[in-house]
Amino acid sequence: MISQELLEKYGALKKSFQKNEPVFEEGNLPTHYYQIISGEIKMSNYNDDGREFIQGIFYKKQSFGEPPLFLNQRYPANAIAVEESTILALNKPSFTKLLEENPAISIQIIENLAQRLYYKSIMSAEISTHDPEHRVLKLIDYGILYFNFPKDNNGYLIHLTRQQIGDLTGLRVETVIRAIKNLEKKGELKIIKRKVYR
Amino acid sequence: MISQELLEKYGALKKSFQKNEPVFEEGNLPTHYYQIISGEIKMSNYNDDGREFIQGIFYKKQSFGEPPLFLNQRYPANAIAVEESTILALNKPSFTKLLEENPAISIQIIENLAQRLYYKSIMSAEISTHDPEHRVLKLIDYGILYFNFPKDNNGYLIHLTRQQIGDLTGLRVETVIRAIKNLEKKGELKIIKRKVYR
């Protein structure tokens, strides 16, 4: 995360997005660095028969969509606002200038990319070699660590729908629902008013 | 990739690894930056019942295992030599110093991480939402682009075993073998003396 002041110093502008409004679309060339001020942005792909795969969900203070920006490659996925969101957008030339003039930021970017690569490494192994219950639980545990889910007296509230969990793990809703029920039976998590706690 | 001279200037040492010898193991804390001079290194996980998932295969001039090094986190996977390999290893304090004193290297690191994140993004979507043939073909096409497979008059030679393709895509050998046969029937690739060409 880069401080709002620094981004604005280099000319970053605030933009608002309605719920379900796209920030950028698969196949387009990147033009800006994006960082969330408030709201929630989802990056996802759709396969030929319309099935969604969520690459990640990003919250306030997080940036998204940088890899293709650095590589001058087309976006491999869509980014859309899950809820009304405000985002800082800095155009590429200014962003490059910012990086050149602030070497310490590069280290932050490296750490951020490393973190996301670490997540993808774990999840790709989980997704491809483990059973649904294991996948769902790992995703939840990862979310607790890095999506900063809120904690109350029932434990961490997993604010993802069953459908979203499915789209993040490559499982179908029904399978996720069944897996969560089984995990509850095993005492791995709680379901209170249909909400999942861990 | 960082030039061998620069790495050696900061004290990097050459190390040799026998076939199947581990470079580092899952759960250990990172101590060095590693870059391949020659040979082939595989990073992979094993699930509870011994099934392997290959995170990636790295060839000469490529570095591997940096994300946990930057994050001070334990390795999420093992790295082992697929064949006899020579590697440059630079310890963490020296590597940090190198980065601080050579800001341009940071940009290279960023691009490298961005590239790998891009690969993981594509593959994770492919793996979770598509059928075996699609997965295998995407992996092969990616490999042609980034693993620099050799090209001869039959096309690009995919020098991965069926087992490795399976471990990279989360499929079983038999499924990969059948998928490859079908892809040959469809004219998407060639099988000559059991070797796969595209």
Added chain:
DNA sequence: CTCGTTTTATGATTTAAGTCATAAAATGTA
């Protein structure tokens, strides 16, 4: 060259997850 190991190959069978159908809560909104 020989023998053991690895890789590719193919058919039969099983099974876990996907699909389909249907519905009741919960949530949002006019």
Added chain:
DNA sequence: TACATTTTATGACTTAAATCATAAAACGAG
């Protein structure tokens, strides 16, 4: 507050890929 939409839920059925069994070809070490 009423109604449409979304989310969660459950049972029955189907299917694609995993599993199991077996073997031939290729490769590699001695």
